[in-house]
Amino acid sequence: ECLDALAAASGHRQWDEIRVSVLGKSGRLTGLLKQLGRMDASERKLRGAQLNRLRDELTRAIEARGDELEAAALDARLIAECVDISVPVPTGRRGGIHPVSQAVEEITAIFGAMGFAIAEGPDIETDWHNFSALNTPEHHSARTDHDTFYLPAEADGRNRVLRTQTSGVQIRTMLGNEPPIRIIAPGRTYRADHDATHSPMFHQCEGLVVDRNITLGHLKGCLIEFLRVFFGKPALPVRFRASYFPFTEPSMEVDIGWSRKTGEIGGGEDWLEVLGAGMVHPRVLANCGLDPEEWQGFAFGMGIERLSMLKNGIPDLRSFYESDVRWLQHYGTDP
Numbered sequence: 309e310c311l312d313a314l315a316a317a318s319g320h321r322q323w324d325e326i327r328v329s330v331l332g333k334s335g336r337l338t339g340l341l342k343q344l345g346r347m348d349a350s351e352r353k354l355r356g357a358q359l360n361r362l363r364d365e366l367t368r369a370i371e372a373r374g375d376e377l378e379a380a381a382l383d384a385r386l387i388a389e390c391v392d393i394s395v396p397v398p399t400g401r402r403g404g405i406h407p408v409s410q411a412v413e414e415i416t417a418i419f420g421a422m423g424f425a426i427a428e429g430p431d432i433e434t435d436w437h438n439f440s441a442l443n444t445p446e447h448h449s450a451r452t453d454h455d456t457f458y459l460p461a462e463a464d465g466r467n468r469v470l471r472t473q474t475s476g477v478q479i480r481t482m483l484g485n486e487p488p489i490r491i492i493a494p495g496r497t498y499r500a501d502h503d504a505t506h507s508p509m510f511h512q513c514e515g516l517v518v519d520r521n522i523t524l525g526h527l528k529g530c531l532i533e534f535l536r537v538f539f540g541k542p543a544l545p546v547r548f549r550a551s552y553f554p555f556t557e558p559s560m561e562v563d564i565g566w567s568r569k570t571g572e573i574g575g576g577e578d579w580l581e582v583l584g585a586g587m588v589h590p591r592v593l594a595n596c597g598l599d600p601e602e603w604q605g606f607a608f609g610m611g612i613e614r615l616s617m618l619k620n621g622i623p624d625l626r627s628f629y630e631s632d633v634r635w636l637q638h639y640g641t642d643p
């Protein structure tokens with residue numbers, strides 16, 4: 309009876325009921341074993357041996373059936389919970405590589421091919437790295453021009469700002485490395501300004517070359533080459549226009565040819581400013597322990613969003629930070 313019931317049991321609960329009804333405290337076999345006490349010695353010996361065999365046999369059968377049911381339950385679960393990896397992924401909304409990341413990748417690839425390494429500096433920068441070492445003393449007008457976010461003074465007595473430019477990485481690189489130096493430094497920058505063409509957080513990419521006998525010719529050749537590759541226009545007109553930055557002398561702004569009417573890069577009569585550059589000021593070299601008689605350098609800085617807007621025809625700077633998936637699908641590139 310027990311073996312039949314076990315064979316018919318279809319789950320753990322039924323199996324457990326059978327087990328208890330046979331081997332449990334008030335189970336049938338347990339009841340039979342209890343009767344042994346009331347028998348005389350010879351009968352008990354015979355009956356005892358039989359009942360012990362029966363108990364061993366049933367215990368084995370119950371255990372075996374338990375294992376079987378457990379394996380069957382596992383099989384059923386594996387089938388029920390199986391994932392079909394051949395089913396195609398639903399083609400839902402998908403973003404893309406953000407245009408800022410894309411531009412950083414392109415800029416990095418171009419300068420990388422010219423032998424530049426990547427350098428980094430902190431977003432929270434000392435006033436000294438962001439301004440003073442860059443030949444921008446206290447009360448210099450450039451400090452107010454930048455709409456700087458000042459941070460509360462810290463215990464070490466150094467005043468800190470959210471860096472208004474990546475130029476502080478020039479200082480960190482010259483202090484930490486022997487020339488020859490050839491680096492670019494992409495990163496976030498901050499200015500308290502907000503409208504269609506200004507964002508309180510934006511990205512710049514700095515560039516710095518320091519070596520012996522570096523001239524304005526190197527600066528021009530390097531930047532013309534970069535701009536032509538970045539915009540994919542081998543004949544892109546590039547113009548260098550005298551300007552002023554405290555940390556370069558001479559300083560210049562770099563324009564590319566474009567058409568105001570059509571917005572086309574490279575065509576038309578008009579000029580568009582795309583970056584700032586210059587020869588590293590001797591005082592900046594000296595601030596970093598480099599003898600300006602021996603070492604010269606050039607530096608440049610560009611706005612990454614601005615370059616991306618021009619290249620991709622993105623009209624509003626603010627759209628870069630709105631995390632709109634439709635915008636990302638449109639202007640982002642496929643990952």
Ligand code: PHE
Nearest residue numbers: 473475584585586607608609
């Ligand atoms: N840091 C300057 C700016 O933010 C750009 C620049 C970098 C100019 C390096 C010259 C050399 O406008």
